[in-house]
Amino acid sequence: MHCQNCGKGVDEKAVACIGCGVAPRTGNKFCYNCGAPTEPIQIVCVKCGVDLRKSVAGGAASGKSKVVAGLLGIFLGSLGIHKFYLGYSKEGLIMLVICLVSVLPTLGLGPAAIGLIGFIEGIIYLTKSDEEFAQTYIQNRKGWF
Numbered sequence: 001m002h003c004q005n006c007g008k009g010v011d012e013k014a015v016a017c018i019g020c021g022v023a024p025r026t027g028n029k030f031c032y033n034c035g036a037p038t039e040p041i042q043i044v045c046v047k048c049g050v051d052l053r054k055s056v057a058g059g060a061a062s063g064k065s066k067v068v069a070g071l072l073g074i075f076l077g078s079l080g081i082h083k084f085y086l087g088y089s090k091e092g093l094i095m096l097v098i099c100l101v102s103v104l105p106t107l108g109l110g111p112a113a114i115g116l117i118g119f120i121e122g123i124i125y126l127t128k129s130d131e132e133f134a135q136t137y138i139q140n141r142k143g144w145f
Contacts, residue, residue, distance in 0.1 A: 002035035066133040070126035077118010091143045
């Protein structure tokens, strides 16, 4: 990851850039993915092609809310709805298929297990800070837990 203020490489968990002292995911002078210089109105990095709008903390650029994702995980987790909401179609489809296919053969234990996974993921989403949620699930696209 690179500081968006000065372009220097910075650890993903860093609170401030060692080079300039600014929070690494603020500003818009440099691409957060490759460190290339950018213009304030750019929406895509011309060097690496990454969507620069996804660098906004809290998921605001993507329109995805951690509260909505968390509540969907808690209440509709067995159907994988929270995965579809976050754009993880493959993971959502896996959860949905396992839930539907395993209802009769497992006497409901399959959907219960998948629902537990969704419930845990919902709690995880809600306990993360907005910035951490956006970086983990919007920018880095972490599909499971």
